[in-house]
Amino acid sequence: AQSVTQPDIHITVSEGASLELRCNYSYGATPYLFWYVQSPGQGLQLLLKYFSGDTLVQGIKGFEAEFKRSQSSFNLRKPSVHWSDAAEYFCAVGVMDSSYKLIFGSGTRLLVRP
Amino acid sequence: GAGVSQSPSNKVTEKGKDVELRCDPISGHTALYWYRQSLGQGLEFLIYFQGNSAPDKSGLPSDRFSAERTGGSVSTLTIQRTQQEDSAVYLCASRLIGHEQFFGPGTRLTVL
Numbered sequence: 682a683q684s685v686t687q688p689d690i691h692i693t694v695s696e697g698a699s700l701e702l703r704c705n706y707s708y709g710a711t712p713y714l715f716w717y718v719q720s721p722g723q724g725l726q727l728l729l730k731y732f733s734g735d736t737l738v739q740g741i742k743g744f745e746a747e748f749k750r751s752q753s754s755f756n757l758r759k760p761s762v763h764w765s766d767a768a769e770y771f772c773a774v775g776v777m778d779s780s781y782k783l784i785f786g787s788g789t790r791l792l793v794r795p
Numbered sequence: 796g797a798g799v800s801q802s803p804s805n806k807v808t809e810k811g812k813d814v815e816l817r818c819d820p821i822s823g824h825t826a827l828y829w830y831r832q833s834l835g836q837g838l839e840f841l842i843y844f845q846g847n848s849a850p851d852k853s854g855l856p857s858d859r860f861s862a863e864r865t866g867g868s869v870s871t872l873t874i875q876r877t878q879q880e881d882s883a884v885y886l887c888a889s890r891l892i893g894h895e896q897f898f899g900p901g902t903r904l905t906v907l
Contacts, residue, residue: 713894724799724886724898732894771838780851781894782828785838 683708685772687786694762695794702757702789704772713775714755715783716746720768728770731755742766767793797821799899801887807905808877816872816902820889827870828896829862833883841885844870877906 684707694700706712713732717725729740736748746757755772769790773783800819808814820827829841840854844864855861859877864870874881884903888896 715895717898722900724900725888726898727895730895773838775894779845779848780828780843781826781890781896782840782843782851782854783830783838783896784840787837 683774683776683784685774685784685786687770687772687789689789690787691790691792693792693794696764697761700757700759700762700766700791702770702772702791704755704757704786705753706755706772706774707753708774710777711750712755713777713781714746714748715773715775716740716744716755716757717771717773717785718742718768719771719788725771728757762791762793764793764795767791799887799889799897801885801899801902803902804900805903805905807907809907810879811876813873813875814877814904816874816885816904818870818872818887818889818899820868820870820887821891821897822868824889824891824897825867826890826896827864828888828890829870829872830886830888831856831883832886832901835880836883838886841872874904877904879906882906 686705715730716728731748769788772786775781802817827844832838843851859875862872884901886901887899890896
């Protein structure tokens with residue numbers, strides 16, 4: 682069965698520090714992978730996505746993620762965190778039947794220290 | 796252009812009552828999804844509509860939950876005889892081509 686694991690429930694970083702949020706997936710074929718961000722009281726906003734090709738993908742707001750098939754991982758990174766990045770981050774895999782429904786990880790809440 | 800909209804933004808109801816939640820997808824988007832976000836279960840898929848095809852209802856947690864999509868546009872999620880465990884944020888998303896889903900702001904449902 683498909684699944685997504687985000688092992689870190691909370692992460693706290695200082696403003697200006699680098700960030701890496703972990704995501705591991707279980708899927709039988711080449712996955713479609715996504716990172717979404719949710720600010721308090723808001724819906725989900727797509728940060729970036731991987732379908733095929735270059736395994737390092739760039740997204741909005743200075744985020745990037747690297748697909749590593751050998752590790753079944755799709756970690757999200759940012760070189761310098763801003764206070765406005767404080768939010769909850771969700772990794773998801775797209776189910777490749779006709780629906781492309783998303784299976785989400787449990788999320789990682791990012792706190793940013795001034 | 797306008798994004799996905801949902802109404803109401805908040806709904807408080809009493810246990811046993813029925814509720815209807817509405818989703819207006821992005822104009823022209825043929826695919827529409829409902830997800831539920833709750834403390835205990837995280838974000839989980841409920842139901843998927845694509846054009847005139849039969850919906851994928853595989854995520855609906857019980858027969859108290861139903862949804863319809865009229866005219867290929869607006870969708871309504873109905874929960875009958877609400878229970879406290881139905882308290883959650885209900886998110887709607889739509890998709891055109893490709894695989895990116897655009898999410899609405901959600902409806903926060905509280906069952907007292």
